[in-house]
Amino acid sequence: MKVKAGSVKIKLVNAVFMLIGVLLLSSCGKVSNDSVLTKGIIYCSEGSPSTFNPQLDTSFITIDATSKQLYNRLMDFDPTNFDKIPALARSWHMTKNGKLITFYLRKDVSFHQTDYFTPTRNMNADDVIFSFNRIIDESNPFYQSVAGKFPFFQSIKFSELVEDIEKINEYTIRFRLTQPQSSFLTNLAAPFGVILSKEYADTLLAQGRDLTELDSKPIGTGPFKYREYRSGSLIRYVKHENYWRFDVQIEQLLFNISPGNTSRLTKLLTHECDVIAYPIAMQEIASRKDLVLEEVTSFNVAFLAFNTQVPPFDNPLVRKAVAHAIDKKAIISAVYYDQAEVADSLLPKASWAYSKNTNTIEHSQEKAKLLLADAGLADGFTLDIWAGSIQRAYNPNALKMAKLIKADLARIGIEVNIITFEWSTFLKKLAKGEHQSVLIGWSADHPDPDNFFSPPLSCASLATGSNRAMWCNEEFDQLLKQSLATNDTTIRKKLYKQAQQILAEEIPLLPIAYAKRAQAKVAEIEGNILTPFGGISFENVNKKALQ
Amino acid sequence: MLNFTIRRLNLLFFTLLMLSIVSFSLSYFFPGDALVNLSGEINADQQRTEQLVELYNMDKSVFHQYTAYIGQIFSGNFGISMSSQVPISDELHTFLPATIELCLAALFIALIFGVPLGFIAAIFHNKPLDKIILTFAMVGYSIPVFWFALILILLFSITLSWFPSSGQLNLLFEIEQVTGFKFIDILLSDSEYQAQALKDAFMHIVLPAIAVATAPMTIFIRLARTSMLDVLESNYIKAAKAKGLSQAHIIYHHGIRNSLVGIVRLIGLHFANLVTVAMIAEVIFNWQGAGSWLIESIFARDYTAIQGGLIALASFTFFINILADFLYAALNPLERHKKHGA
Numbered sequence: 090m091k092v093k094a095g096s097v098k099i100k101l102v103n104a105v106f107m108l109i110g111v112l113l114l115s116s117c118g119k120v121s122n123d124s125v126l127t128k129g130i131i132y133c134s135e136g137s138p139s140t141f142n143p144q145l146d147t148s149f150i151t152i153d154a155t156s157k158q159l160y161n162r163l164m165d166f167d168p169t170n171f172d173k174i175p176a177l178a179r180s181w182h183m184t185k186n187g188k189l190i191t192f193y194l195r196k197d198v199s200f201h202q203t204d205y206f207t208p209t210r211n212m213n214a215d216d217v218i219f220s221f222n223r224i225i226d227e228s229n230p231f232y233q234s235v236a237g238k239f240p241f242f243q244s245i246k247f248s249e250l251v252e253d254i255e256k257i258n259e260y261t262i263r264f265r266l267t268q269p270q271s272s273f274l275t276n277l278a279a280p281f282g283v284i285l286s287k288e289y290a291d292t293l294l295a296q297g298r299d300l301t302e303l304d305s306k307p308i309g310t311g312p313f314k315y316r317e318y319r320s321g322s323l324i325r326y327v328k329h330e331n332y333w334r335f336d337v338q339i340e341q342l343l344f345n346i347s348p349g350n351t352s353r354l355t356k357l358l359t360h361e362c363d364v365i366a367y368p369i370a371m372q373e374i375a376s377r378k379d380l381v382l383e384e385v386t387s388f389n390v391a392f393l394a395f396n397t398q399v400p401p402f403d404n405p406l407v408r409k410a411v412a413h414a415i416d417k418k419a420i421i422s423a424v425y426y427d428q429a430e431v432a433d434s435l436l437p438k439a440s441w442a443y444s445k446n447t448n449t450i451e452h453s454q455e456k457a458k459l460l461l462a463d464a465g466l467a468d469g470f471t472l473d474i475w476a477g478s479i480q481r482a483y484n485p486n487a488l489k490m491a492k493l494i495k496a497d498l499a500r501i502g503i504e505v506n507i508i509t510f511e512w513s514t515f516l517k518k519l520a521k522g523e524h525q526s527v528l529i530g531w532s533a534d535h536p537d538p539d540n541f542f543s544p545p546l547s548c549a550s551l552a553t554g555s556n557r558a559m560w561c562n563e564e565f566d567q568l569l570k571q572s573l574a575t576n577d578t579t580i581r582k583k584l585y586k587q588a589q590q591i592l593a594e595e596i597p598l599l600p601i602a603y604a605k606r607a608q609a610k611v612a613e614i615e616g617n618i619l620t621p622f623g624g625i626s627f628e629n630v631n632k633k634a635l636q
Numbered sequence: 637m638l639n640f641t642i643r644r645l646n647l648l649f650f651t652l653l654m655l656s657i658v659s660f661s662l663s664y665f666f667p668g669d670a671l672v673n674l675s676g677e678i679n680a681d682q683q684r685t686e687q688l689v690e691l692y693n694m695d696k697s698v699f700h701q702y703t704a705y706i707g708q709i710f711s712g713n714f715g716i717s718m719s720s721q722v723p724i725s726d727e728l729h730t731f732l733p734a735t736i737e738l739c740l741a742a743l744f745i746a747l748i749f750g751v752p753l754g755f756i757a758a759i760f761h762n763k764p765l766d767k768i769i770l771t772f773a774m775v776g777y778s779i780p781v782f783w784f785a786l787i788l789i790l791l792f793s794i795t796l797s798w799f800p801s802s803g804q805l806n807l808l809f810e811i812e813q814v815t816g817f818k819f820i821d822i823l824l825s826d827s828e829y830q831a832q833a834l835k836d837a838f839m840h841i842v843l844p845a846i847a848v849a850t851a852p853m854t855i856f857i858r859l860a861r862t863s864m865l866d867v868l869e870s871n872y873i874k875a876a877k878a879k880g881l882s883q884a885h886i887i888y889h890h891g892i893r894n895s896l897v898g899i900v901r902l903i904g905l906h907f908a909n910l911v912t913v914a915m916i917a918e919v920i921f922n923w924q925g926a927g928s929w930l931i932e933s934i935f936a937r938d939y940t941a942i943q944g945g946l947i948a949l950a951s952f953t954f955f956i957n958i959l960a961d962f963l964y965a966a967l968n969p970l971e972r973h974k975k976h977g978a
Contacts, residue, residue, distance in 0.1 A: 361800050
């Protein structure tokens with residue numbers, strides 16, 4: 090008996106060693122053919138979305154994570170000429186006076202089937218009407234469930250603009266506007282105009298479930314459907330089998346939330362991420378054969394926004410002094426590694442409304458000092474600059490930029506404290522206007538120039554908390570409104586020129602740079618992910634089989 | 637033994653009391669409203685605020701508030717996280733097991749390498765091998781974990797591609813979270829990729845566990861060495877030698893057993909150290925544990941999470957210490973009769 094017990098012991102020990110041996114040996118082979126691994130893509134994103142419904146948030150993290158993955162819009166943008174092309178709407182028609190817009194919908198669009206909702210019918214006019222009615226109808230329970238907070242739609246005054254939405258038949262709807270608006274169609278094609286399922290909303294109501302589930306447990310028509318979300322860690326999407334546009338190639342789409350840019354780079358180098366947002370060390374990535382660097386000119390601008398409601402920046406002279414003191418060229422080379430252009434207007438050069446002769450503010454310490462003396466602050470003062478801790482499309486390193494500005498301002502006697510928070514806290518505090526000045530920026534949601542003025546600087550946006558300068562100017566707002574009221578491009582261009590002149594005089598914010606948006610991926614990934622507008626899209630993406 | 641138990645429980649009670657007082661007072665020391673800091677409910681409406689005031693006795697004296705706070709802690713309510721609005725207890729349940737898993741793996745590595753190396757050094761006392769092992773221990777002890785972790789990633793992940801650099805499991809494996817311990821969850825799941833997932837989880841834990849294990853391992857080397865030297869110099873070993881027992885026999889039958897007793901207790905003492913090191917390693921290896929969660933909470937100014945995390949991690953470490961003391965007392969009868977606790 091004793092001998093037998095001993096041999097059992099030896100066998101056990103052997104088994105353990107074999108297990109370790111197998112594990113070690115198998116670790117050497119890099120290539121694995123596990124289908125669960127080859128049929129899925131891991132995207133390393135820079136932050137957590139604040140919601141799963143882009144109607145409720147304008148931040149690019151939320152847009153990237155949700156808009157083109159989970160949902161569709163009535164129209165999309167052509168990636169080359171930025172024209173509107175059909176999506177959920179087969180076609181549309183606008184009357185001559187610009188007040189009636191009719192959409193003819195597709196009939197073959199199915200909603201996601203998940204463990205929390207099973208659709209019984211395809212998308213129809215009711216869903217489209219519901220999606221927009223929840224924004225304009227204050228008695229709608231889904232308006233109340235989010236306390237009416239639709240920042241993008243509030244900033245374009247959507248509820249004042251739309252008189253009603255009429256159902257013509259099962260697959261035709263008509264918007265009736267109170268006045269014509271040139272950017273209306275473009276706004277609907279922006280990433281916020283997503284179509285939700287009315288049937289899902291009705292189910293939530295009927296079953297007495299928490300109404301915010303409409304936005305936190307999303308149901309859409311997009312190429313992927315929601316499976317799991319762990320705050321600050323991951324989002325798991327799976328393929329929507331009945332996607333109307335085509336058969337999606339990948340089974341799983343993972344968002345690995347990695348705020349640190351060095352950790353994203355490491356994960357790309359070790360192939361733990363297939364695609365990463367906002368890469369650093371671009372030369373290194375471009376030089377490697379197993380990795381691909383992609384860039385797209387995106388409509389964005391980085392700026393320093395002054396809180397115009399509190400001293401010292403309630404005084405335009407101080408804003409102008411700071412504007413003169415900052416050396417933008419040095420910032421372009423040190424922060425962007427020359428992957429950007431010096432910005433002299435809020436509007437990027439690629440926009441048709443950009444006007445060249447806005448009076449630029451040159452870099453001059455003498456002028457800055459004189460202006461400070463005029464403002465009665467010749468002895469200098471202390472100033473807080475807030476800078477975000479994560480990379481943005483318009484600003485790869487806000488902290489570094491803040492340090493450069495700190496050095497620039499020290500030369501004219503202003504002492505700068507740089508303040509930073511974790512990103513979502515940062516945005517919350519900004520919305521409350523707790524800052525003196527902040528380094529932030531704007532990425533366009535769609536090509537209409539209005540998108541650069543109304544959401545970040547209008548009086549309406551001051552109320553919604555997306556106006557970082559806390560600035561409201563009647564004349565400026567009037568110009569924006571006039572421009573929206575007409576479809577004549579020459580008139581609009583003239584009005585936007587005047588608007589830009591007001592900005593150049595008032596300087597509620599100082600434009601710094603227009604950046605390109607970059608992304609890096611492993612060579613096995615095929616398909617376009619970056620788009621010029623409205624966030625990334627994974628619907629066309631495939632992973633090549635490994636040899 | 638009764639005396640010993642009472643003394644330990646006394647210590648446990650007063651430490652936890654102090655800890656809870658510190659944690660409670662933090663809600664007043666942190667900026668903002670004490671009630672919001674305690675509950676974490678930043679978006680509470682009028683009605684909910686009234687409920688919370690009643691729950692935490694905020695309208696009564698500080699002493700009443702403290703007792704209400706303790707009551708809530710004992711009923712498992714740590715408030716909700718200010719940034720994610722998820723109950724802290726849920727977050728702890730998610731993240732603490734990951735930390736424990738990492739600490740256990742590291743402790744295992746530290747013990748199976750550290751203790752034998754220490755014994756070998758003692759056996760070859762003052763010989764070259766002893767010097768080499770001691771040098772190794774000194775170097776290992778002096779290397780900061782954040783640097784060592786980065787070197788491990790650079791070498792084994794980026795250059796050699798042997799091990800992944802971050803996380804606990806390839807995210808494409810969909811494993812339902814039950815216990816929070818990745819290995820147990822994988823074994824519990826009925827995933828068709830169970831074996832692959834298990835292997836993947838193993839590959840993920842290797843580097844962080846080595847990084848965390850290094851510092852404690854060097855401590856164990858030196859402890860084991862000292863402990864073995866003490867034993868080898870004691871009279872009963874001399875007596876055994878005089879009886880003509882072989883050196884190998886003496887070490888195997890008397891040396892190892894007796895010197896292990898001294899080490900058990902020190903494992904408990906060094907567990908606190910291990911948790912601290914693990915917190916740093918978690919951030920570097922993107923390990924979704926309580927350490928990286930706590931550090932993220934500090935960045936997010938999530939005061940409720942900081943409070944809850946502090947009290948949970950501190951009590952956890954302290955319980956381990958007490959547990960090790962009991963284990964030691966059970967193994968070593970001499971300890972039970974000591975007049976003064978260590």
